[in-house]
Amino acid sequence: MPSILTTAKTRFRGLFNNHGRNTLTQPWTxxxxxxxxxxxxxxxxxxxxxxxxxxxLQILDHPSRWIQLHSVKLIAVAAHEPLRCRSNGPQHGDWQILVTDPVSGRVIKKLRKIVYSFRGQDQGWSDYPQDHGTYASSWTWFEAGLTRFEDKNAQGEELRRQKDLRAEKERDRYELHRNRHAGLKPEDYVIxxxxxxxxxxRVEEGDRFALxxxxxxxxxxNRVHKARIEIRCVDDLSNG
Structure with a gap:
């Protein structure tokens, strides 16, 4: 006798034909x-x-029913070779390490949550042993914010306008978490x-979420071993 799950899949197989995906043999999303x-x-x-x-629609707007609409991630080449963001490096201690695709007006209407996750560690030493293993006087951390990219074909006044808009978007950022002071190993954080x-x-059409x-x-x-940004939205039952 077929299970309830198999019967349901068979009954609704037309609804689940997402771009040719066979949900009778693949896990449900x-x-x-x-x-x-x-x-x-x-x-x-x-x-x-x-x-x-x-x-x-109120039921579908419960957090347990939200869907991941977009996700970007950064993974270090190897566990012993993280991305090293130094205070005296070319970025002057300010490294934009991850950026999403631009969001549309349709996505903004469905937007419910942004999830930042990362694995970080500082240099592992300092001259302040009283703060080791704590978050006190920790000078490496992560920030969230918005950004925009300039159109590669923009020139002159239009290019300046786009650069000014990007600078304005990036001006307001939000601290997510600091690394442990003189941490002995990398730690995972989810915000x-x-x-x-x-x-x-603040997000507007065309903006990108950044880390x-x-x-x-x-x-x-700031040694970054991996990082990820997820955009979670209410499901409007469409395929995009």
Missing amino acids: THDANVALYQCLSTSNSHRPALPNEII ELGEEHDLLK WARAVFPGWE
Whole structure:
């Protein structure tokens, strides 16, 4: 006797034909489950009436039903060769290490959360042993913010305008987390920014979410082993 899951997949296989993907043999995504949920709740049966669309959409807007719309990640070449962001390097301790694709107006309407995750460590030593192993007087950290790229074909006044806009976007940043002072090993951090955060309130069409690694004062170094930015949105049941 076929399982309930197999029966459901067979019944709704037309809904799950996402660009030729065979969901009868491949794992369901959250989007697939959301489509099935909508189909079930919007259809009446002998035990209950169909739910109004407004209620179903509220259910789909629960955090457990949000989907990952876009993700970018940075991985060091090897565990012993992280990206070394030095205070006296060419970026003067201010390294933009990860940037998403530009967001559209449609994505902004669906946007619910940005998740920054990274594995970092400082240089592993300092002249302040009383602060070792703590976050006190730690001068390496990570920041979130917005940015834009200039059009490669822009020239003259238009290019200056685009550069000014980029500088304006990057002016306001938000500290995410500091590395442990003289940390003996890299540590993982996950920071979630929701709709109430200023970063999401400020985003406009064409903006990109960015991650910076920071280090200040001579000798300080932010060693980034990996990093990731995820854009999570409410599912409007479309394929994009």
